[in-house]
Each structure stands twice: as C-alpha cells, then as structure tokens.
Amino acid sequence: MSFFQNTCKPKGIGGKIMVNMMNSGHSSMAEWGFTHIEIAENNICLDIGCGGANVKKLLEKSPHGKVTGIDYSEISVEKSQKINKAEISNKRCKILQGNVMELPFENETFDVITAFETIYFWPDISGAFKQVYRVLKNTGTFMICNESNGENPKEEKWTKMIQGMKIYNSEQVKKSLKGAGFTDIKIHKNKKGWLCVVCKKDKEMLYQS
Incomplete structure (x- = not known):
C-alpha cells in the first residue's frame, strides 16, 4: 500500500503519520469551514471521518453540548480518542x-x-447522504468541507494515486444532497480552491418547495 493510500483509511505507522499530517495540514480549511455555520453552546454534534482535531473544535464551540466522532479507521479512532481524552x-x-x-x-x-x-x-x-439525513434532527445543519472543489483537472492525479478516491464538484454534491432530501443548500468557495457546502434538514421547507 502506498503512503498516500492512508488518506483513505489510515493503517499502521504510515497511517499514524498521515493522521497527524491531516490534523495539522487541514486546520486552516476547517477554521474557514466553521465560519459558514452556527453552532449553539448546547448542540449535539457529529464529525464523520474524524482525526480528532475537528471533534475538539466542535467541543469548544458547544461547551454545554456533546460531540461524537466516527471513523472506519482504527488508527483515526485511537488518535481522536487521545486528543479528546479529557472530554x-x-x-x-x-x-x-x-x-x-x-x-x-x-x-x-x-x-x-x-x-x-x-x-x-x-x-x-x-x-451516505441519506444516512446523514436520517440521523440529523429536523432543522439541523450538515456541512461538507473539502480542499478540492473538483474544478482543477490537476487534482485528478490524486484519484489515480489513491484507490477508491473521487473528487466531486459543487453541482455533483448539491444534486446528491437534494436527492437525499436536504434543502437550503449553500455553496462556498475561495481562491485556494476549497469547497464548503452547508445544507439543512427542514421538512417544512422541503414540502413548500
């Protein structure tokens, strides 16, 4: 397995190195993403694909709430547990x-x-979006944040290097979110090529549209 395959599912020593790299390397993108949503101090939050750093940020932003992190990599779970041991x-x-x-x-x-x-x-x-929709409360918020917005052909090299990886553009994400039932879908991009998609689960809005 190549080292970069660890971005998909971190394993072994290489996986531990990759999780550390992702936690630090993606921190600026995460902060940018968080500016596009509101988190109440008592919210119940879930971070999917957790390396620990964003779970910690969610805990800070909801000091009277609770946060769950989930990942299918044992290495990522261990790292996230270590980072958030106190909480x-x-x-x-x-x-x-x-x-x-x-x-x-x-x-x-x-x-x-x-x-x-x-x-x-x-x-x-x-x-997967249907699963997210199911476990999200009505009027709840779902945010996706990527460093690749699917508009730069040069980034396709990663999909060739990393088995199972696919880079989506904003329209592809929006279409799948709509199909899962999400409404009020907002697309945010910046000059760095980052993509942030924020949507709501609002059944009343869905029935009205």
Whole structure:
C-alpha cells in the first residue's frame, strides 16, 4: 500500500503519520469551514471521518453540548480518542469506529453534522447522504468541507494515486444532497480552491418547495 493510500483509511505507522499530517495540514480549511455555520453552546454534534482535531473544535464551540466522532479507521479512532481524552472522561465526547454507510445512531440524533476531507472516500455519496439525513434532527445543519472543489483537472492525479478516491464538484454534491432530501443548500468557495457546502434538514421547507 502506498503512503498516500492512508488518506483513505489510515493503517499502521504510515497511517499514524498521515493522521497527524491531516490534523495539522487541514486546520486552516476547517477554521474557514466553521465560519459558514452556527453552532449553539448546547448542540449535539457529529464529525464523520474524524482525526480528532475537528471533534475538539466542535467541543469548544458547544461547551454545554456533546460531540461524537466516527471513523472506519482504527488508527483515526485511537488518535481522536487521545486528543479528546479529557472530554471523553467528562462524558461529553464519544469516538466510535463505524461506517458512514451504516451510521449506528437513532433517527434525528444530531443538531450539527460535519464531514471534513472525507466524502472523497465514501463509496456511495447518495446513500451516505441519506444516512446523514436520517440521523440529523429536523432543522439541523450538515456541512461538507473539502480542499478540492473538483474544478482543477490537476487534482485528478490524486484519484489515480489513491484507490477508491473521487473528487466531486459543487453541482455533483448539491444534486446528491437534494436527492437525499436536504434543502437550503449553500455553496462556498475561495481562491485556494476549497469547497464548503452547508445544507439543512427542514421538512417544512422541503414540502413548500
């Protein structure tokens, strides 16, 4: 397995190095993404594809709420548990190993769900978005944040280098979100080529549109 394959599912020593690199290297993008959503101090949040750093940010932004992180990589789960050890002990945080295609949560559990640099590796984003929709509370917010907006052909080299990776543009993401039932979809881009998509689960708005 190539070192860069660890971006998909970190394993072994290379995976540990990659998780550390992603936590630090994506911090600016994450901060940019967080400027596009509002998080209440008592929100119940979920971070899908967690390396730990954004779980920690969510805990800071919802000081009276709770945050769950989920990832299908054992290495990512271990790192996230280590970073958020104190809040896990305080029962404000849980880190689970699991698959986005079968989220192990009850319907309408979370106020906010985030996915940073991870939908590239979801085997079926339409199916995964339906899972996210299911576990998100009505009027809840789902945010996707990627460093690649799918508009730069040069970035396709990564899809050749990393098995199972697909880079989506904003229209592809928007279409799949609409298909899953999401409404009020907002697209944000910047000069760095980053993409942030924010949407709502609002059944009343869906019925009106």
